[in-house]
Amino acid sequence: xKYDFIAIEGNIGAxxxxxxxxxxxxxxxxxILEQFEDNSFLPRFYKEPDxxxxxxxxxxxxxxxxxxxDQLGTHDLFKSFTISDYYIVKSLIFANKTLARDEFxxxxxxxxxxxxxxxxxxxxxxLYLNTENxxxxxxxxxxxxxxxxxxxxLEKIQKGYFEYFGQQPGLRVLVIDTNGLDFVxxxxxxxxxxxxxxxxxxxxxxxxxx
Numbered sequence: 001x002k003y004d005f006i007a008i009e010g011n012i013g014a015x016x017x018x019x020x021x022x023x024x025x026x027x028x029x030x031x032i033l034e035q036f037e038d039n040s041f042l043p044r045f046y047k048e049p050d051x052x053x054x055x056x057x058x059x060x061x062x063x064x065x066x067x068x069x070d071q072l073g074t075h076d077l078f079k080s081f082t083i084s085d086y087y088i089v090k091s092l093i094f095a096n097k098t099l100a101r102d103e104f105x106x107x108x109x110x111x112x113x114x115x116x117x118x119x120x121x122x123x124x125x126x127l128y129l130n131t132e133n134x135x136x137x138x139x140x141x142x143x144x145x146x147x148x149x150x151x152x153x154l155e156k157i158q159k160g161y162f163e164y165f166g167q168q169p170g171l172r173v174l175v176i177d178t179n180g181l182d183f184v185x186x187x188x189x190x191x192x193x194x195x196x197x198x199x200x201x202x203x204x205x206x207x208x209x210x
Contacts, residue, residue, distance in 0.1 A: 001027060001080065002200055003122035005072070007087035010127035011158050012149060013137035018184050019127065020085040023194065032071045032084035035063065043145035045098075054103050057095040058110070064088050065114045072119055088118055093160040097153075125197065126165070126175045131155055133179055165205050172201050177209040 006029075008020045017033060024031035041056040068088055076082075092115075095107050129137070131151045138146050165173050174196060181189040189210075196208055 001029070001198060003197075004081050005119065005121045006081065006083045006123045006125060006197065007121035008083065008085050008125050008127065009087060009090060009161070011129065011134055011154055011161070012146070013134040013141070013154075014127040014129050015137065015178065015184065016085040016127060019190075019193065020083050022183075022190065023197070024083050026194075028078075028080050030071070030076045030079040030082040032067065032082065034084075034086040035067060039063070046145055046148040049098060053095075053098040053100075054107070057091065057099060057107060060094070061088075061091045061107075061111060061114065064091055065118070068118050084121075087121055087124060088115060089164060093164050094157060097156040097160050120171065122172065123197065123201065124171060124173045126161060126173060128158075128175055128177045128179070130179055131158075170203050172203050173205045174201060175205060175207045177207070180210050 006023075008016045010016050020033070021031060023029060039056070039059055041052050041059055045052040045056040064086070065088060068084075071084075072082065088111075092108070092111050095111070096104055099107055131154050134154050135149075135151060138149060165171070165175075176193060176196065178193075181192070183190040183193050192210065
């Protein structure tokens, strides 16, 4: 790989963890996986989003910052690069779509302080799936607290990512439309994605559709 730190991003159900885990195993990379299943606010948020949005987003922000600070602050001499299945910017994107205006203003102050303390990924990969396929994947993996997720919510999150990317000219972003791929079960599809990650990209947004 040409990059020291690759972050895999995408909407809920896009396959971030599956792809990052496979690449880490195949290319001897240090793997950082988001730790979120112990968040007690998550199932309550999906049922009562207005009530639990702020504590949920603040708890996610704290947990993600602590994990990335610990993991990115140490270099593993026996690993060729680092790959994660998320990056801290997802905190801001989700919060922008779930919090009230005054709550988001306060949240942003905390986020900006935290964001400055973390290194940016050399390549941020965004796995794009349409809403229908996201919902299919969510149902397939069967997490009980995700079954109340609505398509409208996923569409808002998707829109938030692209709004953010458009405001970050210094960030190197690779958007891969995976609607026609099955990189979990089809080896050729997986290899097609890996080949994209081995290329040099200038700063900006680069869109790939198969």
